[in-house]
Amino acid sequence: xxxxxxxxxxxxxxxxxxxxxxxxxxxxxxxxxxxxxxxxxxxxxxxxxxxxxxxxxxxxxxxxxxxxxxxxxxxxxxxxxxxxxxxxxxxxxxxxxxxxxxxxxxxxxxxxxxxxxxxxxxxxxxxxxxxxxxxxxxxxxxxxxxxxxxxxx
Amino acid sequence: xxxxxxxxxxxxxxxxxxxxxxxxxxxxxxxxxxxxxxxxxxxxxxxxxxxxxxxxxxxxxxxxxxxxxxxxxxxxxxxxxxxxxxxxxxxxxxxxxxxxxxxxxxxxxxxxxxxxxxxxxxxxxxxxxxxxxxxxxxxxxxxxxxxxxxxxx
DNA sequence: TTACCTGCAAAGGGTTTGCACTTTG
DNA sequence: CAAAGTGCAAACCCTTTGCAGGTAA
Numbered sequence: 001x002x003x004x005x006x007x008x009x010x011x012x013x014x015x016x017x018x019x020x021x022x023x024x025x026x027x028x029x030x031x032x033x034x035x036x037x038x039x040x041x042x043x044x045x046x047x048x049x050x051x052x053x054x055x056x057x058x059x060x061x062x063x064x065x066x067x068x069x070x071x072x073x074x075x076x077x078x079x080x081x082x083x084x085x086x087x088x089x090x091x092x093x094x095x096x097x098x099x100x101x102x103x104x105x106x107x108x109x110x111x112x113x114x115x116x117x118x119x120x121x122x123x124x125x126x127x128x129x130x131x132x133x134x135x136x137x138x139x140x141x142x143x144x145x146x147x148x149x150x151x152x153x
Numbered sequence: 154x155x156x157x158x159x160x161x162x163x164x165x166x167x168x169x170x171x172x173x174x175x176x177x178x179x180x181x182x183x184x185x186x187x188x189x190x191x192x193x194x195x196x197x198x199x200x201x202x203x204x205x206x207x208x209x210x211x212x213x214x215x216x217x218x219x220x221x222x223x224x225x226x227x228x229x230x231x232x233x234x235x236x237x238x239x240x241x242x243x244x245x246x247x248x249x250x251x252x253x254x255x256x257x258x259x260x261x262x263x264x265x266x267x268x269x270x271x272x273x274x275x276x277x278x279x280x281x282x283x284x285x286x287x288x289x290x291x292x293x294x295x296x297x298x299x300x301x302x303x304x305x306x
Numbered sequence: 307t308t309a310c311c312t313g314c315a316a317a318g319g320g321t322t323t324g325c326a327c328t329t330t331g
Numbered sequence: 332c333a334a335a336g337t338g339c340a341a342a343c344c345c346t347t348t349g350c351a352g353g354t355a356a
Contacts, residue, residue, distance in 0.1 A: 016310060016355050037345080052313045057346060073226040075278075077321080078345055092274060101272055107260035111243075112283060119254055120288035121245060125228075127282045130265060135273030169330050169335060190320080205338045210321060230346080231320055 003029070003083040009068045020044075020051045024059045028069060034080040034091075034100050074100065075131045090128035096137030156182070156236040162221045173197075173204045177212045187225060187233035187244075187253050227253065228284045243281035249290030 006025040011017060023044045028035065035043070041056045060081055063069040072080045074093040090108065092101040105128070112126055159178040164170060176197045181188065188196070194209045213234055216222040225233045227246040243261065245254040258281070265279055 018311065018355070020312075050313095054314080054347080055312060058311085061347090092268060092272070092276075094274070095277060101268075101274070103268060103272075105264040105267075107264050108281070111258040111260050111281070114258075115245060115254075115256060115283065119245065119256075120291070121247070121254070121285050122291055123245075123283055123285040124248060125284045127280070128261070128264070129280045129282070130268065130276055131278045132274050132276040138273070138275055171330075171336060173337075203338095207322080207339080208337060211336080214322090 002086045004068055004086065005029075006063070006068050006083055010063065010066065013066050015062060019048070020055050021059050023048060023051060024056060028063075028081065028083045031082075034072060034074065034082050036078055036080050040081070072127065072129070074129060088126070090130070092130045092132065092134075094134040094137055095131055096133050099134050101134070155239045157221055157239065158182075159216070159221050159236055163216065163219065166219050168215060172201070173208050174212050176201060176204060177209060181216075181222060181234065181236045187227065187235050189231050189233050193234070223278075225280065225282070227282060241279065243283070245283045245285065245287075247287040247290055248284055249286050252287055254287070
């Protein structure tokens with residue numbers, strides 16, 4: 001899925017371009033996955049150990065503030081990040097293996113529009129997060145019946 | 154919105170009914186809001202101080218495991234809980250005042266069904282969480298332009 | 307040069323857990 | 332009575348912050 005160019009994006013905000021920030025940007029840009037702060041930290045240090053976890057957090061907060069990355073809570077207690085996609089998309093995450101499937105769903109935009117009209121709210125962000133078991137985990141573990149059809153936003 | 158009867162629900166799981174658990178169930182049942190663990194703790198203690206925060210967490214975890222309450226991450230760092238509604242619904246939460254608006258949106262069930270078919274996944278939970286500013290906060294603060302139309306699931 | 311950025315280590319908030327004691331069934 | 336549940340306090344994880352030193356522009 002096409003994502004923003006983070007380097008250009010950050011430069012245009014007037015923030016200084018440091019070695020550490022460049023490294024974080026590269027890792028996020030080149031990754032197709034949803035990385036948590038520790039994963040970003042590890043991947044940056046694999047190339048160049050001269051960065052601290054605090055700087056990773058500070059950089060992620062900066063990028064989020066500037067709208068260049070999105071933060072997700074994929075059912076876990078800690079946050080995951082990804083370079084902001086150009087077009088909206090949503091997430092399914094597998095409770096078995098942790099795999100994340102991204103998908104688009106134009107219906108959601110319609111729901112949001114209706115909400116904005118009926119309630120007079122201004123929408124900033126929309127997260128549709130579905131959890132369950134992916135096809136591989138279902139066949140591997142032969143899962144029995146779960147509470148299906150339950151939905152809660 | 155109609156919710157499950159927690160007391161009956163928990164009894165049917167075989168869990169023991171203690172004074173503390175009964176109090177937590179009552180608080181959740183009688184509340185229309187989305188309570189966090191601290192709020193449940195406070196409300197229970199207002200009636201009877203003989204409960205610890207640890208027990209509140211343990212009870213909430215139990216109820217969640219049994220599908221009697223749902224846990225939400227409404228954009229904040231900590232979790233909120235509510236007695237599981239009989240019918241699915243979703244949340245808008247205001248970044249200004251914290252107000253939560255519940256709403257239903259049948260389109261979402263369609264999205265979920267399509268995802269299940271196309272990807273072969275089994276769905277356990279669906280969260281649609283929209284953040285922004287409610288009508289009251291918009292008029293009170295006369296907010297300028299934000300990044301609108303951005304959607305990320 | 308100087309405002310901004312970093313590393314370190316400590317603090318912070320929310321949540322979980324080990325253990326000895328209490329209570330339910 | 333045995334198994335399950337509780338309180339306390341310490342531990343835990345993820346994240347943020349104060350401060351002294353470093354660095355981009």
